[in-house]
Amino acid sequence: MSAKRFGFILVLALLAAPTVARGQEPRLVGRIPDAARARIDSILAAARVRGLPIEPLVDRALEGSAKGAPPAAIIAAVTRLRDELVVVRAAFGETASTAELTAGTSALRAGASAEALARLRKQRPGQPLTVAAAVMADLVAAGVPADTAVGAVLALAHDADDADYLAFRRNVQRDIVLGASPAAALAVRIRFASEAADAPSNIPTTGQSPTPKRKP
Amino acid sequence: MTRRGWRVTLASGAWLLPIASPLVAQTEGTLNLGASVVEYEGFLSSRAVVFAPALRFDSPRLSLASQGSWTVFESGRGVIQGNAAAAWLAGSSGSWRLELSGAGGAASYDGDASGHLLAGARLHVFATNSGGWIGTNVGQSFGGPSGVPVEAVVAGWSVRNRLAMVGSATTTWQGRIRHLDLVGAIRWTGPRVELEARVGARPWAQDPDGGRTEAYGEITAVLPFGRWFAVSLGAGKFPSDPVRQIVGATYVNAGFRLRAFGRPARTVPVHTTSVLAGRRVPTEESGPPLELEGSAERRTLRVRATDATSVEVMGDFTDWLPVRLERVAPGMWEATLAVPAGIHRVNLRLNGGPWSAPGGARVERTEFGGVVGIVVVP
Numbered sequence: 001m002s003a004k005r006f007g008f009i010l011v012l013a014l015l016a017a018p019t020v021a022r023g024q025e026p027r028l029v030g031r032i033p034d035a036a037r038a039r040i041d042s043i044l045a046a047a048r049v050r051g052l053p054i055e056p057l058v059d060r061a062l063e064g065s066a067k068g069a070p071p072a073a074i075i076a077a078v079t080r081l082r083d084e085l086v087v088v089r090a091a092f093g094e095t096a097s098t099a100e101l102t103a104g105t106s107a108l109r110a111g112a113s114a115e116a117l118a119r120l121r122k123q124r125p126g127q128p129l130t131v132a133a134a135v136m137a138d139l140v141a142a143g144v145p146a147d148t149a150v151g152a153v154l155a156l157a158h159d160a161d162d163a164d165y166l167a168f169r170r171n172v173q174r175d176i177v178l179g180a181s182p183a184a185a186l187a188v189r190i191r192f193a194s195e196a197a198d199a200p201s202n203i204p205t206t207g208q209s210p211t212p213k214r215k216p
Numbered sequence: 217m218t219r220r221g222w223r224v225t226l227a228s229g230a231w232l233l234p235i236a237s238p239l240v241a242q243t244e245g246t247l248n249l250g251a252s253v254v255e256y257e258g259f260l261s262s263r264a265v266v267f268a269p270a271l272r273f274d275s276p277r278l279s280l281a282s283q284g285s286w287t288v289f290e291s292g293r294g295v296i297q298g299n300a301a302a303a304w305l306a307g308s309s310g311s312w313r314l315e316l317s318g319a320g321g322a323a324s325y326d327g328d329a330s331g332h333l334l335a336g337a338r339l340h341v342f343a344t345n346s347g348g349w350i351g352t353n354v355g356q357s358f359g360g361p362s363g364v365p366v367e368a369v370v371a372g373w374s375v376r377n378r379l380a381m382v383g384s385a386t387t388t389w390q391g392r393i394r395h396l397d398l399v400g401a402i403r404w405t406g407p408r409v410e411l412e413a414r415v416g417a418r419p420w421a422q423d424p425d426g427g428r429t430e431a432y433g434e435i436t437a438v439l440p441f442g443r444w445f446a447v448s449l450g451a452g453k454f455p456s457d458p459v460r461q462i463v464g465a466t467y468v469n470a471g472f473r474l475r476a477f478g479r480p481a482r483t484v485p486v487h488t489t490s491v492l493a494g495r496r497v498p499t500e501e502s503g504p505p506l507e508l509e510g511s512a513e514r515r516t517l518r519v520r521a522t523d524a525t526s527v528e529v530m531g532d533f534t535d536w537l538p539v540r541l542e543r544v545a546p547g548m549w550e551a552t553l554a555v556p557a558g559i560h561r562v563n564l565r566l567n568g569g570p571w572s573a574p575g576g577a578r579v580e581r582t583e584f585g586g587v588v589g590i591v592v593v594p
Contacts, residue, residue, distance in 0.1 A: 027535065059536065062535060063532070063536050063582070063584065063588070066538075067585070069584035069585070073585075074584075077583040077584065080583070099559060102558075109580070130558060131594070134559050134590070135592075137578065137590070138578045138590075138592075141578045141590075142578075162594060163594070166594060174258075175258060216256055216260075
């Protein structure tokens with residue numbers, strides 16, 4: 001390394017030193033009120049120690065700031081997300097990517113259980129979970145009962161790739177838009193998917209035999 | 217315009233001109249009552265009753281038509297709709313004649329509203345007993361698929377004694393929805409009955425939500441009894457129409473028509489194939505859809521918002537800083553940003569208003585008092 005280049009890096013390091021030395025997240029400086037930033041920085045520091053990704057936490061803080069949320073609300077949101085990341089990482093494993101963990105928190109928030117997420121990981125060994133978890137959350141948000149949505153995603157877990165999951169979600173949402181009940185739409189689409197895969201469906205339903213469509 | 221209105225325009229456009237030209241201005245008011253069994257795509261079969269008053273005015277140069285309808289299904293839910301159309305014919309220039317038209321309609325089903333406005337132009341060519349036209353319709357739909365609807369039509373017709381035939385090819389574009397319809401219709405007018413049959417095919421269809429090719433057809437019979445009363449019977453299948461937000465259906469119906477005033481009952485049959493409005497109505501929490509194209513490093517974000525004076529987006533990929541989209545065409549807003557694959561939290565803001573979720577995205581309530589859209593970028 002040349003002396004000139006070394007000097008340049010040294011200058012950068014010295015410039016960054018004040019923030020790093022105090023354990024501050026540079027992206028939050030000037031965006032989050034000081035009182036909240038100190039607390040958030042401590043949450044981030046603890047998250048780093050536990051090996052959690054801090055990008056989603058920083059993003060959540062920035063989102064709160066951009067929307068004019070009070071400091072207490074921002075701290076509460078970051079804390080809640082941190083807790084959710086802990087749960088999802090336990091379900092998805094230490095090697096889960098940031099995107100997978102984020103999708104998992106979304107599914108968790110939508111109503112999926114940690115146990116369901118762990119089953120998803122188990123049924124898709126070595127495959128990405130981001131889209132599967134996102135679809136799980138989308139289905140619940142579309143009105144599908146949580147246990148039914150989880151069952152559907154798990155039923156596809158062995159054979160479906162991300163494109164299959166996205167197509168499945170699109171078809172269910174379309175059926176719902178056309179008037180089918182969410183549970184019925186899901187049941188019909190999962191049956192089609194199961195038939196296509198020549199495999200029996202093991203979708204739990206909400207206890208009633210769903211009709212495929214409803215009357216207008 | 218409803219499916220019915222569309223059908224009337226398509227089918228009678230050819231014979232409207234030879235019929236209308238020798239007539240003096242006439243006004244007709246009718247009341248249609250009917251019952252049917254109808255199965256819309258995505259729904260179970262249902263019985264329905266329809267009440268549909270209509271008013272029509274024809275002169276050699278101008279035709280005006282309006283219709284309202286109230287359809288009640290056995291579930292108790294109903295569709296209320298109103299439609300109006302106008303067509304003006306320019307003077308002849310040799311065998312050629314220009315027609316300008318406008319149509320609009322609105323419908324409400326189960327609390328969801330939709331509507332459309334269309335302007336059209338046709339260039340007709342006439343021979344003694346036959347003719348044809350090319351034309352286009354452009355307009356706007358509300359409460360349904362995004363995008364400016366455009367239809368291009370080429371058609372030909374022929375009249376032989378009691379028999380009239382028309383064939384048409386219509387290409388429709390609306391956003392990412394595109395399809396081609398080929399339709400042939402025949403009408404026979406006898407002394408005691410009038411029969412109309414129509415067959416069609418949609419041999420090409422593109423729709424990100426599942427457009428499909430299909431064949432369809434309908435047959436109707438109208439039996440007039442005196443000047444004031446006619447009975448109609450019909451059955452068939454018609455395809456979905458994204459421009460007018462009509463859900464495709466299969467139906468059987470029967471009804472009668474009472475003529476309130478005007479000339480003897482026209483031969484347009486009573487139908488209950490009324491609109492089921494699209495249910496993609498934006499709410500106060502979701503704005504127009506956000507379309508994304510391109511690679512992770514350089515992705516085009518596109519929003520179609522005809523009434524907007526400014527459009528902004530912010531999300532995790534903008535570090536939660538608002539980014540203003542550029543107006544690249546009327547109603548079309550774009551920005552190019554780096555958006556990696558994955559799950560993103562996104563908000564849109566129109567005209568400096570509240571931040572909303574993009575249409576079609578999962579809406580999540582935040583701890584910050586509003587909503588955010590969750591978008592999966594494959």
